[in-house]
Amino acid sequence: MSVSVLASPSRYVQGKNAIAELGTHLEGLGSTPLLVADDIVWGLVESALTQGFTAAKLPVIRVGFGRFATPAAVDALVEKIRTGKHDVIVGLGGGSAIDAAKAAGHLAGVRWASVPTAASSDAPTSALSVIYTEEGEFIEYRFFPRNPDLVLIDTQLVAGAPARFLVGGIGDALATWIEARATRRGTGSAMAGGRPTRAGTALAELSWNILWENALPALDAVRAKVVTPALEAVVEANTLLSGLGFESGGLAAAHAIHNGLTAAPQTHGLTHGEKVNIGSVTQLVLEGAPTAEIEDFIVFTTKVGLPNSLTEIGLSADDRKELRAVAEAATVEGETIHNLPFPVSADQVVDALIAIEGISRRVRAEHGLPEPVKYVAGH
Ligand SMILES: NC(=O)c1ccc[n+]([C@@H]2O[C@H](COP(=O)([O-])OP(=O)(O)OC[C@H]3O[C@@H](n4cnc5c(N)ncnc54)[C@H](O)[C@@H]3O)[C@@H](O)[C@H]2O)c1
Numbered sequence: 001m002s003v004s005v006l007a008s009p010s011r012y013v014q015g016k017n018a019i020a021e022l023g024t025h026l027e028g029l030g031s032t033p034l035l036v037a038d039d040i041v042w043g044l045v046e047s048a049l050t051q052g053f054t055a056a057k058l059p060v061i062r063v064g065f066g067r068f069a070t071p072a073a074v075d076a077l078v079e080k081i082r083t084g085k086h087d088v089i090v091g092l093g094g095g096s097a098i099d100a101a102k103a104a105g106h107l108a109g110v111r112w113a114s115v116p117t118a119a120s121s122d123a124p125t126s127a128l129s130v131i132y133t134e135e136g137e138f139i140e141y142r143f144f145p146r147n148p149d150l151v152l153i154d155t156q157l158v159a160g161a162p163a164r165f166l167v168g169g170i171g172d173a174l175a176t177w178i179e180a181r182a183t184r185r186g187t188g189s190a191m192a193g194g195r196p197t198r199a200g201t202a203l204a205e206l207s208w209n210i211l212w213e214n215a216l217p218a219l220d221a222v223r224a225k226v227v228t229p230a231l232e233a234v235v236e237a238n239t240l241l242s243g244l245g246f247e248s249g250g251l252a253a254a255h256a257i258h259n260g261l262t263a264a265p266q267t268h269g270l271t272h273g274e275k276v277n278i279g280s281v282t283q284l285v286l287e288g289a290p291t292a293e294i295e296d297f298i299v300f301t302t303k304v305g306l307p308n309s310l311t312e313i314g315l316s317a318d319d320r321k322e323l324r325a326v327a328e329a330a331t332v333e334g335e336t337i338h339n340l341p342f343p344v345s346a347d348q349v350v351d352a353l354i355a356i357e358g359i360s361r362r363v364r365a366e367h368g369l370p371e372p373v374k375y376v377a378g379h
């Protein structure tokens, strides 16, 4: 049996108005940080961040960001680091900006920090980036020898972000336990490069338990743009616990199916966590999970506002060609779906994807929940 590994960032900081303290926490990491943020994110953080940087005597130097962590976006950041002689890069925003900053920091040989401004994914803590084409199709995972030196998340910024971001983060984090549990049952490796540690698996389960208890009131808090203990709990589950849980507990089918879905243009308007949730339901079906468990998951994720049917993501059981392409991509050699404790073929994935439509419709009807409708941009 191979070794077990736990990987984690050196420091995690979370709280209301934490962004004002970013300068203080960066002081020990470098003297010329390069801040990566798109215009929306920069508009949200500039004022409080600048006050903190001024107090810490750090220069405020920011570069913009596009939409995806593409190879070209990463290379452009490497160039910026070199020409500006920066010694630390800070990714601010969603998982894409953070992933681009991590990958650039690694290539340029400097330190890196993550400052998520929404609790929309578990990207901030990990020692890897997910790289996409300009169209948003999955290309590869890039692995680094180190995690971020700092992860700092301001819960007031999370409270002010559109609720859909928190919904996505909940989808990403719910998958963590489903996938870590499967990896533990099987013989595969976690993303950290070894068998799951008990700590990684336990944190994945803790994240799940916190979400079942707090996700709905946390969404109420975000809709009211306020920070409550339920929101603080969900931010920690989505960001820290899910991050450590997936990296050191293992990914399995849910993320492999997500990666496959990125090849279907129908899904391009969906967030990472929304696509991952389709992967989670499909994994439960593939595993032959207890019926009650699948049904509870559908009821809960419907209440959260996550998709759990083909209809919602713009596909149908008749789209055989697209579903086959998704399943082929999800089952390529080296994909995390092979962490499941049984062999999986593309055929099985196609069948499971088709099956979720009928299950979702029946369970919603039985529980008086609205039938699935296709998501539209800006939903
Ligand atoms: N590296 C990893 O370990 C890992 C883990 C999970 C996900 N990911 C990756 O993360 C990406 C998904 O990240 P995402 O879902 O955060 O989306 P994203 O980063 O692609 O987009 C986030 C969007 O939210 C906006 N935004 C951020 N904070 C805001 C706020 N407070 N108010 C208003 N708008 C705000 C940004 O401007 C941006 O347009 C995917 O590429 C996925 O593969 C990586």
Ligand SMILES: [Zn+2]
Pocket: 121, 122, 172, 255, 272, 276
């Ligand atoms: Zn994810």
